Amino acid sequence: MGFLANKKKSKAFLVVFGVYLALLVWCILFKFSLRPEEIPHLRGINLIPYAASVVVNGKVQISEIIENMLVFLPFGLCISAFYPDSEIQNRILLASGLSLFFEVTQYIFAIGASDITDVIDNTLGAVIGILLYLGMKKIWKEKTGKIITILGAVLEVLFLALLFFTFAANGMF
Template identity: 25%
Template sequence: MYIYIVLVLFVTLMPFTTPFVSLNHSFMETANFIPFRDLRLHYYGAIREILLNIIMMIPFGFLYPIINKKGVIKTVITTLYFSLNIEFFQLLSVWWGSIVIRRFDVTDLITNTFGGLIGYLMFVGLKRVVTKKIKGITYNTYS
């Protein structure tokens, strides 16, 4: 799970430069608070971005209940919180003057959270198989 989280943070936050105040951009100029605006305005790559955000968080929704033994509500809320932190740091990248400006996008919050929900539903569907594998690994390790 740690490797997965590090990879997600790397993909969503890098490159991240040293802090200095940027005079070129303000926080709100780069933020998008309108859900699915890019899709509704038919921006190139909007569907691809939505699908990638969903896919990116499916492993989180799958792994979180295995590690922490939590239900759907806790998994979805934790996915939302993880995504909100990513978006917050992307918003800060504007202030810090990052070379590549990351943008806060409410659509990302929605699609990432949905991806976590799909991951959880996949976990529920495969719960018996996953539980048997984990118990088998645990028993074989201590035998």
């Protein structure tokens, strides 16, 4: 495992990855809700890629596609750092499986619309993260894991600060 063989670095990475996964669950399943009653209760399913789910007022919402890719890009980076010797298709399959798990969970518990478009976009985001990891590995070699850990920690702190100020400004505490 190289980078993760160092226990101190490994713990830091696992904390960053764990916080990312917690934020991912909070984002996708709980829609950043602070109280259970804020979680929307709806059940829908779309099995036609890029159909109604990304079309609003007759226009394709590119922002939703990009957001879905961006939210899973770190997963591709982290899973590549965690399993650097695994086959790329296995990493992609893991990302697709996680995304599918989220969509099925939303459907079962009626906490969101399940959409094949989300699975596709999330998987594409993870693929971009995997490719980014491969590019970083060529440039920074053994420092790649450390860079991902530091960058992830900084971005998580900034994101949590932004959420805090957004919630505070809207009187949500």
